[in-house]
Amino acid sequence: MKKRPLAGTVLWLWALTGWGISADPEMIPGSLNKKVACLNDSQFSYALYLPSSYATAKRFPLVICLDPGGNGLTPVELLRGAAEELGYILAGSLDVRNGPPEPTVQALRAMWRDLTSRLAIDAQRLYAAGFSGGARTACALGAILARPMAGVIACGAGLPTGMKAEWLGRAVVFATVGLYDFNYQEMTKLESLLQTSAIVHHIEKFTGPHAWAPQPLMERAMRWLELQAMKTNLIPRDNAWLEDRFAQELLRCQDLEKNLKIPEACLAYRFLVSDFSGLHDVQEGEKKVRELEKTDVWRQYISAEKESSEEENEIRNRLTNAYREFNMSAGNPGQVSRLATAMKLPHLVAAAKKKKETADGIIAQRLLSELRYIAFSDSLDAWQKNDHPRAIALMELVGRTDPDNWRSDFNLATFHVQIGDHKKALKLLDSAIKKGLADPSLITQDNDWSALARNPELINLLKKMKK
Numbered sequence: 001m002k003k004r005p006l007a008g009t010v011l012w013l014w015a016l017t018g019w020g021i022s023a024d025p026e027m028i029p030g031s032l033n034k035k036v037a038c039l040n041d042s043q044f045s046y047a048l049y050l051p052s053s054y055a056t057a058k059r060f061p062l063v064i065c066l067d068p069g070g071n072g073l074t075p076v077e078l079l080r081g082a083a084e085e086l087g088y089i090l091a092g093s094l095d096v097r098n099g100p101p102e103p104t105v106q107a108l109r110a111m112w113r114d115l116t117s118r119l120a121i122d123a124q125r126l127y128a129a130g131f132s133g134g135a136r137t138a139c140a141l142g143a144i145l146a147r148p149m150a151g152v153i154a155c156g157a158g159l160p161t162g163m164k165a166e167w168l169g170r171a172v173v174f175a176t177v178g179l180y181d182f183n184y185q186e187m188t189k190l191e192s193l194l195q196t197s198a199i200v201h202h203i204e205k206f207t208g209p210h211a212w213a214p215q216p217l218m219e220r221a222m223r224w225l226e227l228q229a230m231k232t233n234l235i236p237r238d239n240a241w242l243e244d245r246f247a248q249e250l251l252r253c254q255d256l257e258k259n260l261k262i263p264e265a266c267l268a269y270r271f272l273v274s275d276f277s278g279l280h281d282v283q284e285g286e287k288k289v290r291e292l293e294k295t296d297v298w299r300q301y302i303s304a305e306k307e308s309s310e311e312e313n314e315i316r317n318r319l320t321n322a323y324r325e326f327n328m329s330a331g332n333p334g335q336v337s338r339l340a341t342a343m344k345l346p347h348l349v350a351a352a353k354k355k356k357e358t359a360d361g362i363i364a365q366r367l368l369s370e371l372r373y374i375a376f377s378d379s380l381d382a383w384q385k386n387d388h389p390r391a392i393a394l395m396e397l398v399g400r401t402d403p404d405n406w407r408s409d410f411n412l413a414t415f416h417v418q419i420g421d422h423k424k425a426l427k428l429l430d431s432a433i434k435k436g437l438a439d440p441s442l443i444t445q446d447n448d449w450s451a452l453a454r455n456p457e458l459i460n461l462l463k464k465m466k467k
């Protein structure tokens with residue numbers, strides 16, 4: 001009788017392995033594991049989603065997800081629904097982030113070794129999805145792992161510096177970019193580059209900033225990868241699925257046209273033709289493209305895009321030159337105000353707020369977000385190098401790009417706490433609270449503020465946040 005539990009365990013394990021289901025407690029089909037440590041190198045970890053259909057009796061496609069801040073769980077959650085539907089494994093690195101390449105390469109190779117040793121992965125269907133710096137790394141993943149890639153989902157950025165499009169090999173590319181993304185012009189040029197290099201691609205724009213694409217668009221990207229796998233005979237064609245996908249994409253094109261979104265409809269019909277050519281009759285789509293390209297609305301759109309691009313580049317050059325001079329000597333009294341005037345930042349901020357949907361407003365939002373990103377990164381870099389005056393000046397510039405946002409005032413307050421200027425720190429914290437800072441834990445759980453724990457003014461400010 002004492003042996004029966006053991007026998008039951010053996011039978012349970014036999015049932016799992018007999019059906020080809022992983023017995024690894026961290027690899028449960030249909031579940032999301034927010035942190036899986038690499039068995040042979042536990043300093044590296046990743047978020048993992050296995051589809052319900054997962055079993056070791058067959059091989060499954062893998063998407064390695066890369067976020068510039070190491071938040072690999074974010075893309076895994078965005079793609080989870082489509083991965084379940086299509087039967088893909090998702091693995092989001094919790095270590096890869098913007099910065100020096102060596103740690104990224106080390107983390108990705110450790111992650112790949114761990115995944116291939118523990119899961120049944122189809123090595124012919126290795127994909128990557130990335131945002132911003134993560135998108136650039138996704139494009140280079142094949143070289144990093146010394147393996148051919150089947151495809152890439154690139155959000156908000158394209159190829160890394162020095163990489164040629166031809167190096168993508170047979171990989172297909174689904175790229176996305178927000179209308180207000182400071183990399184918008186780069187992604188527009190990427191389409192021409194991929195076209196010239198004969199790389200199969202699809203580029204979608206959405207209304208939004210520099211960010212991962214919205215979940216519905218991310219799921220469409222996954223389905224597009226599946227479509228291309230059928231087109232290139234990586235997997236057998238599923239005619240019923242193809243017919244359904246074509247019908248849905250055609251309906252999307254027709255809805256855009258019906259709502260008089262002619263430029264968007266024309267672009268959608270173009271990709272309908274290129275995506276489904278060889279898989280479905282696309283004559284209706286080809287006819288629509290010819291019709292819409294003859295309209296005045298389409299011609300005006302092309303002209304406006306060209307003019308907008310030229311204007312954006314002209315303003316960007318002015319901002320870049322002014323910033324370069326400022327960054328070399330940042331910290332001098334009154335310098336931030338003089339720079340803001342020279343850059344015409346108040347004008348750009350006003351355009352971004354009041355003319356948000358106009359060409360001027362869109363350009364202003366892209367340029368302000370780009371300047372904000374650069375100045376913020378340089379500020380943190382200066383602080384780490386103990387160049388405190390320069391770091392503070394750069395963070396003040398960040399605040400000028402978005403005056404109503406509390407974050408720059410809070411960061412400045414924290415800077416001043418660390419250098420012992422408590423009076424200035426409390427003044428800036430009060431300003432941040434008035435602009436919307438409402439989480440007391442950002443102060444109470446930060447050791448930098450511990451020296452002021454009993455300060456009456458800080459206590460009152462924390463009370464104000466809790467109201």
